[in-house]
Amino acid sequence: MKKFLTLLLAIVLAMGVTACTNSEDKKTDNNKESKSKEKTVITVWRHSGKPEEQDNIKKQIEAFNSSNSDIEIKYEALPEGSYNDQVNAAALSKDLPDIFMLDGPNMSNYAWSGYLAPLDDYITDELKNDLLPSIVAQGTYNGKIYALGTFDSGLALWGNKAYLEKAGVRIPKSVEDAWTLDEFNDALEKLQGLEEVKYAIDFKINYGQGEWFTYGFSPIIQSFGGDLINRDTLAAEGSINGTKSVEALQWFQSLFEKGYANATQASDDDFYGTEKSSALSFVGHWMTVPHKEALGDNLVLIPMPKFGEKVVTGMGSWAWAISSQSKNPDAAWKVLEHLTSKENIKATSIATGAVPARKSVLGELENYGEDGLLYIYREQLEGGYALERPTTPAYPNITTNFAEAVNNIINGSDVKEQLDKAAVKIDQDIQDNNNYK
Incomplete structure (x- = not known):
């Protein structure tokens, strides 16, 4: 009888351990599944700019967030007057966002200071060949591209x-x-x-x-x-x-x-x-x-x-760059790729009148045709009359x-x-x- 009771108790304990183990395994699996569903958050800074600029960028970010299952953009618009000071302060305190907008002529100083990650490994030949030469020149320091503008200026x-x-x-x-x-x-x-x-x-x-x-x-x-x-x-x-x-x-x-x-x-x-x-x-x-x-x-x-x-x-424009402090540069590039897509560059030009950064988009806009309201901007840039700072x-x-x-x-x-x-x-x-x- 004692042997029987001992055996029964052992079975009950074993079943309890198995149940607990199964329960813990399920919790672990659930945690893994939960973590796998967590989105990588990419922080993005931009200067405030005009209302039409803000409306345009917010639409682009909302479109990315609604269609992307593994990356989420956390966007912040900073006051334009103190924007560069805030970027420099964040760089010194190692608190830069993953992506930030910079004024093109400041790119060289930021790259020299080590604030920026080079983009050459991400930029395809197709994209580079489609960019206005002024956009490539503006974003290049010591032979590497560190920033991409979505428009040039008129x-x-x-x-x-x-x-x-x-x-x-x-x-x-x-x-x-x-x-x-x-x-x-x-x-x-x-x-x-x-x-x-x-x-x-x-x-x-x-x-x-x-x-x-x-x-x-x-x-x-x-x-x-x-x-x-x-x-x-x-x-x-x-x-x-x-x-x-x-x-x-x-x-x-x-x-x-x-x-x-x-x-x-x-x-x-x-x-x-x-x-x-x-x-x-x-x-x-x-x-x-x-x-x-x-x-x-x-x-x-x-x-x-x-x-x-x-x-x-x-010439020159505000441009997007990936911070050297970003812990997720691959995900940051996916965001930057979205912002520099033909669709979004076209939308930016329509919203602001800016000269689109991609040559393929330039040919699609009526305002930049020979009889268009903004053709002078195109003529000045394409004709070699623009001089970079x-x-x-x-x-x-x-x-x-x-x-x-x-x-x-x-x-x-x-x-x-x-x-x-x-x-x-x-x-x-x-x-x-x-x-x-």
């Missing part, structure tokens, strides 16, 4: 056709037909004389001291024959404060002194939203939507003037000091004195960093 003059025709001002139809400096001065004088016009030209001074001053106004210097630095020696002395650069900004300053432009501009709609508007707006593609909505068929796009021997326009790790220092000089010049400071100060500061920074080798 810089030209927007005009109110009704005012131009009333003033008897010729409207250039192509870059080869661009205004000379004398013609431009004559046009400004005539437009300023119209009763409906308060300022002949809107220079978007409301953007404030910052990258706009370099992006927008350095092409004026370069068209005159100057530059921010010597691109062979990387020296600012003799270039940013050279004769041609000084001449360019003395002319620029004179427009404010004559009352043709507003040095204290505070509003973004001086070209179209006030009772006495500006006749011209010196700005980029990002104002296409509000300008078109306000002026309709009276809106015309005019090429950059030929201030000196050649027309020069700005200096692609050097020294660029953040170059643009900071140039923008400060321009701000002071707009407000009446001596042009040569301001550019001399900028040259000293830029060259000292380059020397302090051993030429950024």
Whole structure:
């Protein structure tokens, strides 16, 4: 009897152990299954930008998240004014997101600083060959691609056709037909004389001291024959404060002194939203939507003037990069691949007026056809009239000091004195960093 009871007890205990084991196995399997279903979260930062830009990117992210079973984008838009400072602070604290947007000219400094992961192993020949050469050039440092823009930029003059025709001002139809400096001065004088016009030209001074001053106004210097630095020696002395650069900004300053432009501009709609508007707006593609909505068929796009021997326009854009701190670069690339797809690049161009980064998309958009509203942007980029901002790790220092000089010049400071100060500061920074080798 004892043997029987002992045997029975052993069977019961064994069954209990088996049940527990099966239960634990099921829990383990369930945990494994649960973990396998967890999505890889890819954090993405972008500067805030205009409402149409935010609406566009949010739609692209929502589409990715709804159709992807193993990756989820966690998106954050940061204030534009302090965006670069926040990126630098995050890099130093090793708290960068997986993907972040950067202003193209800052790419070299970020790559030099080790903030970025190269993209060459991910980019196919098909994609690279379809990108505008300017997009590839902007994203390349030391022979490697670190950033991809989904668009390039357009810089030209927007005009109110009704005012131009009333003033008897010729409207250039192509870059080869661009205004000379004398013609431009004559046009400004005539437009300023119209009763409906308060300022002949809107220079978007409301953007404030910052990258706009370099992006927008350095092409004026370069068209005159100057530059921010010597691109062979990387020296600012003799270039940013050279004769041609000084001449360019003395002319620029004179427009404010004559009352043709507003040095204290505070509003973004001086070209179209006030009772006495500006006749011209010196700005980029990002104002296409509000300008078109306000002026309709009276809106015309005019090429950059030929201030000196050649027309020069700005180029470059905000671009996407994968952080070197990302723990999931393969998943990050899948997100970046989505953002740079033909479909999304086309959507971005339609939403913002930006020049699409892929050549195959450029041919699909009516606005960029020969009779399209934005064809001048395409002509300037494809025709070799665009000049990139200096692609050097020294660029953040170059643009900071140039923008400060321009701000002071707009407000009446001596042009040569301001550019001399900028040259000293830029060259000292380059020397302090051993030429950024």
